[in-house]
Amino acid sequence: MSTGVTVRVPAKVNVQLAVGAARPDGFHDLANVFLAVGLYDEVTVTPSPGGPRVTCEGPDAGQVPLDGTNLAARAARALAARRGLTPDVHLHIVKDIPVAGGMAGGSADGAGALLACDALWGTGASRAELLDICAELGSDVPFALVGGAALGTGRGEKLRTLDVGGAFHWVFATAARGLSTPAVFREFDRLTEGTAVPEPVASQPLLDALAKGDPDALAAAVSNDLQPAALSLFPELADTLAAGRAAGALTALVSGSGPTTAFLARDAESAARVARALTASGTCRTARAAVAPAAGATVVRTTAG
Numbered sequence: 001m002s003t004g005v006t007v008r009v010p011a012k013v014n015v016q017l018a019v020g021a022a023r024p025d026g027f028h029d030l031a032n033v034f035l036a037v038g039l040y041d042e043v044t045v046t047p048s049p050g051g052p053r054v055t056c057e058g059p060d061a062g063q064v065p066l067d068g069t070n071l072a073a074r075a076a077r078a079l080a081a082r083r084g085l086t087p088d089v090h091l092h093i094v095k096d097i098p099v100a101g102g103m104a105g106g107s108a109d110g111a112g113a114l115l116a117c118d119a120l121w122g123t124g125a126s127r128a129e130l131l132d133i134c135a136e137l138g139s140d141v142p143f144a145l146v147g148g149a150a151l152g153t154g155r156g157e158k159l160r161t162l163d164v165g166g167a168f169h170w171v172f173a174t175a176a177r178g179l180s181t182p183a184v185f186r187e188f189d190r191l192t193e194g195t196a197v198p199e200p201v202a203s204q205p206l207l208d209a210l211a212k213g214d215p216d217a218l219a220a221a222v223s224n225d226l227q228p229a230a231l232s233l234f235p236e237l238a239d240t241l242a243a244g245r246a247a248g249a250l251t252a253l254v255s256g257s258g259p260t261t262a263f264l265a266r267d268a269e270s271a272a273r274v275a276r277a278l279t280a281s282g283t284c285r286t287a288r289a290a291v292a293p294a295a296g297a298t299v300v301r302t303t304a305g
C-alpha cells in the first residue's frame with residue numbers, strides 16, 4: 001500500500017478563447033483552445049485523520065485558500081463520496097503556477113489531487129469517471145488532467161484532443177494583483193450588452209498552426225474574447241503587452257481571464273530575451289519562459305508504506 005503520492009500538473013494558456021452570450025445558468029458557451037504549458041504545481045497526498053487538510057508552499061502560497069473551498073480538497077471529497085470513503089488526507093501543494101492568474105492553477109490542483117487520491121486509495125476509477133468528476137469541479141479542471149492541447153466546448157469542459165506538431169516557446173508575465181474569473185465574465189457581459197454575440201467557433205487556421213507546430217501561423221491566429229474585459233478591469237496590462245511586443249514577441253495576449261499575459265516567441269533564445277526585457281520593463285511582477293505542449297496530470301512519486 002502507498003503512504004504518499006505526488007502528482008505533477010501543468011498550467012494552461014488559451015490560444016483561442018471564443019466566448020458566446022451568457023446562458024440561463026450564467027455560464028458562457030465557449031470555443032476554448034487549451035494548450036498545456038511547462039509550469040507546474042505538485043500535489044502530494046498522504047493519509048491524515050479528519051481530512052481533507054490543505055497546505056501550500058511557494059512564493060504566492062499566502063494567496064491560496066486552504067479551507068474546504070480549495071479545489072484540491074473538493075476533489076478529494078468528490079472521489080471519496082463516490083466510493084463511500086472518508087477523505088482522511090493531507091494535501092500539500094507546491095505552487096509554481098500564478099495564483100488567480102488565468103492559467104488554471106486552482107484547476108490544476110483539483111485535477112492533481114483527484115489523480116493522487118485515486119492512486120493512494122487504489123479506487124481504480126476509469127479515465128471517464130475521473131473526467132466526469134473534474135467537470136463537476138470546474139470548467140478548466142478536465143483539461144488539467146488531460147494536458148497536451150484540446151478544444152473545449154460547452155462551458156469548456158467537453159474536450160477534444162488536438163494534434164500539436166512541435167514545441168512552442170512562451171513567456172508568461174505575472175501581474176501585481178489577481179483578477180477574479182467571474183468578475184471578468186461579468187465585465188464581458190457588460191461590454192457586449194445590446195450587441196449580438198456570435199456563437200463561439202474554433203478557428204481552423206489556429207488548429208492548423210498547432211498541428212504544424214508553426215509559431216508564426218499560431219501568432220497570427222491567436223485570439224481571446226475576454227481580453228477587452230480583462231484590460232477594462234486592469235488597464236495597466238496594455239503596457240505589459242506592449243513591452244513584450246517591443247521585445248520581439250510574435251504575439252502578446254492576456255492568458256484566459258488574466259491578468260497573466262502570454263507572449264509567443266519563435267525559439268528558446270528569443271523567449272529568454274523577451275522574458276529578460278519584460279522583467280526589466282517594470283510593467284510586470286515576474287516573467288518566465290515555458291515550453292508547450294506539456295503532459296497532463298502525472299504521478300511522479302509514490303511512497304510505499
Ligand code: C5P
Pocket residue numbers: 026027028029030137138139140154155156181182183185
Ligand atoms: O467553472 P469554473 O468554476 O472554473 O468557473 C468560474 C466562473 O467563471 C463561473 O462561476 C462563471 O462566472 C465563469 N465562467 C463562465 N463561463 C464559462 C466558464 C466560467 O461564465 N464557460
